[in-house]
Amino acid sequence: MLGEATADWQSKRREAARREILAAAWAVARENGLGALTLREVAARVGMRAPSLYSHFASKHAIYDAMYGQAWAEYDRAAEAAVRHLPAEPRRVLREIARQYFEFATADMPRHQLMDLRTIPDFTPSDESYACAVRVYDRFRTVMASIGITADEDLDLFVALIGGLADSQWANDPGGDRYARLLDRAVDMYADALHLPPEEP
Amino acid sequence: MLGEATADWQSKRREAARREILAAAWAVARENGLGALTLREVAARVGMRAPSLYSHFASKHAIYDAMYGQAWAEYDRAAEAAVRHLPAEPRRVLREIARQYFEFATADMPRHQLMDLRTIPDFTPSDESYACAVRVYDRFRTVMASIGITADEDLDLFVALIGGLADSQWANDPGGDRYARLLDRAVDMYADALHLPPEEP
DNA sequence: GGACGATTCCTAACCATGTTAGGCGAAGCT
DNA sequence: AGCTTCGCCTAACATGGTTAGGAATCGTCC
Known part of the structure; x- marks a missing residue:
């Protein structure tokens, strides 16, 4: 079982990662248009590969x-x-x-x-x-x-x-x-x- | 050089093919929505494969x-x-x-x-x-x-x-x-x- | 301190879809 | 008959969403 403090810390990290991904998504959309919003591009901007985004968003x-x-x-x-x-x-x-x-x-x-x-x-x-x-x-x-x-x-x-x-x-x-x-x-x-x-x- | 009558006949067939493809495209769009309009699906409805559509439409x-x-x-x-x-x-x-x-x-x-x-x-x-x-x-x-x-x-x-x-x-x-x-x-x-x-x- | 478990990232791969390359056969022209 | 043209084919590529499975990291528990 995970301790309470740890869970809190981890969930904060999770939230931070989600925010960073969303910020990157907005940046892509604004710079190149909604049509250019691709998982690989968003992932690249946060220093990840596309599949890793699935740890933070279901799709x-x-x-x-x-x-x-x-x-x-x-x-x-x-x-x-x-x-x-x-x-x-x-x-x-x-x-x-x-x-x-x-x-x-x-x-x-x-x-x-x-x-x-x-x-x-x-x-x-x-x-x-x-x-x-x-x-x-x-x-x-x-x-x-x-x-x-x-x-x-x-x-x-x-x-x-x-x-x-x-x-x-x-x-x-x-x-x-x-x-x-x-x-x-x-x-x-x-x-x-x-x-x-x-x-x- | 192609004869005049033949060119006419061929261009009529071309037009007919284009019409048929467009009719299929409309059918797909109306039945399954614009998002379901795929070249392979349209081609299938007119008895072709997707690449063959490029003989009639550039893209x-x-x-x-x-x-x-x-x-x-x-x-x-x-x-x-x-x-x-x-x-x-x-x-x-x-x-x-x-x-x-x-x-x-x-x-x-x-x-x-x-x-x-x-x-x-x-x-x-x-x-x-x-x-x-x-x-x-x-x-x-x-x-x-x-x-x-x-x-x-x-x-x-x-x-x-x-x-x-x-x-x-x-x-x-x-x-x-x-x-x-x-x-x-x-x-x-x-x-x-x-x-x-x-x-x- | 070391084993366990969860988490998070990775690579490899799959599938769908638009598109290109290249070939084969039929049909008409000469 | 031989050549050209045309319409269609199969194979394959690029991109993009998604899944599978593994490795590394990190906190927890004995």
Whole structure:
């Protein structure tokens, strides 16, 4: 039987190794694109051979899964910070949420691709990773509720709207700001449709 | 030198073979998903071995390219038909375009994935295939111009809106009709923002 | 202190898939 | 008939995910 202290030390080493592998995976994805993320390349960056990664992750999908969870957790942190200083006016709240999402989505292409479940064929996140995404959505729902928007359809519409703009940004003007301008118009369209009062100047 | 009649006959056989291969590729994609589209599988369905496909397509990407062109050409035909009986009221025109796109996009998942350039890594359509997509966009721009919408930003916004809803449909409610209902709301939002007159009952 | 057990890395290899090389046979041209 | 062309074949290669099995390391226990 392993002693408690040892188990703790070992699990810390395990965690460190996992973190290092994930960091390498992110580096590869950012430098050469998600498509270039190969086990042999990741392994090389941490001074290992590909099969050794299996001591830390059950499969390549497990690495994707961890990255997926990390990305959503990252977004959750950013959103949490933003929620603490929410404007008073509902319309400004919408704008804030929209901008936050858009900035996060357009700041890092591989991260954004990874957060989209359609990107990796046959990928389904683990419960744990998926919970990170759900947490974000719960926070979003709470904020929306605080300005009186609770209907599922209203929430879905807002998400589709902002998501469509972020995707269009990547598809049609990566690196530019063409859709950032449209974002404000979209938010206003949406706010008008829901009869939110205009902003004070 | 080959005789004229023979060349013609041979090129017809070549075309027939290409069509057969593409049909098999579509069948595989629809039955087992885009990810299951493998050269060996396609070849098997047309009674060949994988390398023989290279007599008809330069690479797997060339097959994707042909499928991409076909998909957009298909949409172009559908759009052309719709354009011939456009309603008189601008708002109804928008609704018509939106519904048309949404229905086409949600009718066939692999086709929709393929029409999105992000789906296949490192895929860039040939000029010829891309022209099919451009043709669709030109038609769209013409119709929009006919109801007085010409600004690039207005067009981009509409496309992002409808595209976002179609993507959300696939992501969150495949097989359902949750986002079809939202489509009409989105169109109205957009039409209101552009001060289009309401529809007559 | 030495044997045991777990852990972690390695090499070798397997399988799937896109792709290339090279050959064989049929079919048409001259 | 002889030559060329074409379409298909088999064999093989490169890459990439994965598995099998072994060796080294390190903490634990007698």
